[in-house]
Amino acid sequence: MAEPSEFDFIIVGQGLAGTLLSHFLLLEDQHVAVIDYPHPGRTSSIAAGLINPVTGRRIAKSWRFEELFLFAKQTYHELEVMLEANLWADRQIARALHNNFEVNEWLRRSSFAEFQDYLFDEPDMSQFEGKLHPPHAWGELRGVAQVALPVLIEKWQGHLSDKGMFILDNVDYQQIEPTDGGVRYKGLQASNLVFCEGAKAVSNPFFNHLPFVPTKGELMLIRIPELEFERILKHNIFIIPMEAGLYWAGATSRYEFDGPLPSEYGRDFLVSELEKTLAVPFEIIEHLAGIRPTVADVRPFLGLHPDFPCMSIFNGLGTKGALMGPFFAKQMANYLLGKGKLDEEVEIGRVGNVEQKGHNFTKPA
Ligand SMILES: Cc1cc2nc3c(=O)[nH]c(=O)nc-3n(C[C@H](O)[C@H](O)[C@H](O)COP(=O)(O)OP(=O)(O)OC[C@H]3O[C@@H](n4cnc5c(N)ncnc54)[C@H](O)[C@@H]3O)c2cc1C
Structure with missing residues (x-):
């Protein structure tokens, strides 16, 4: 042997x-x-690779954000050099605020020292005039990054x-x-x-x-022929500009699911959210799904x-x-x-x- x-x-x-x-x-x-x-x-x-200082409706700060962010940035930069690849991009997110409560919460939190580098109000959204269904208001999230995980x-x-x-x-x-x-x-x-x-x-x-409490996430790669933008949009779902005129749109998050493949539920959900956000036509290029290795205590x-x-x-x-x-x-x-x-x-x-x-x-x- x-x-x-x-x-x-x-x-x-x-x-x-x-x-x-x-x-x-x-x-x-x-x-x-x-x-x-x-x-x-x-x-x-298939992941978007976003690194986001605050998440969720409650606008909560990510756990140990600054410490983890600095180390992540350094590591991905080292890998960029080693692999001769572009992996890291600094980004901003225009985030929809859906009602007065969310606006007030955004303004209240933006006055706290720990949020001051991240939360800003009234971003210039003029390029989207007539092309998006406007939400109640927009906030701007800075200090975001995107890592090209694929x-x-x-x-x-x-x-x-x-x-x-x-x-x-x-x-x-x-x-x-x-x-x-x-x-x-x-x-x-x-x-x-x-x-x-x-x-x-x-x-x-x-x-x-x-x-483990795995969660299924579905997304679509889309084209939006009448719109071209660089900023990430977060309405109910994210719309993220990618390469070659494609946009990453997602994602769903479900604890109960039948299997790892893209589902009819996911398709209906994503199309409905895209229709609520975009006032211009979009074309679905690909529908993808993955299962996140999520844990109950996160x-x-x-x-x-x-x-x-x-x-x-x-x-x-x-x-x-x-x-x-x-x-x-x-x-x-x-x-x-x-x-x-x-x-x-x-x-x-x-x-x-x-x-x-x-x-x-x-x-x-
Ligand atoms: C739609 C969606 C969007 C997401 N967006 C983001 C985001 O914006 N930002 C972010 O930080 N995270 C995001 N995530 C989460 C992110 O994808 C995960 O945190 C991370 O990629 C998990 O990596 P992993 O290596 O643990 O698992 P995986 O990437 O799933 O890798 C596990 C690998 O092990 C292989 N494998 C399993 N079993 C075996 C076996 N028996 N033999 C050989 N190989 C095996 C699998 O095939 C796979 O290649 C997103 C996830 C989804 C689904």
């Missing part, structure tokens, strides 16, 4: 989590094998392939064997195997005790398996992978190399504190 190929780490899944973790491990001179299979429902290759995933896969570190395979959990010195999978041997399979983690027999999952410490997980990036991914990938890499601890808020040992809400769970905080 052939000797197994020796690696320091095997990573299962090359979405954003597996990409960033393998990047930080390679920076530490680790020998890494990244295994990925493009399952329907994977998210990084480009990053594709370029990183090429980079790994050039180093002989990428393997195309649908990992069969039954063939993963803990050994004395680590873990073996088919002809590969490593000291640790890290699962980064996104929402597919719910079928991972080693970590399916973790309370924090990532990092840690070693309680019984098999040769296996670990880096997942749960939820709706904020672009922002949280770099910081926690670096933290996970340091932890695996014995160079640092995991924050309690993201360590999987906390699951005793997370209420498993299953199908009754309506929306993360």
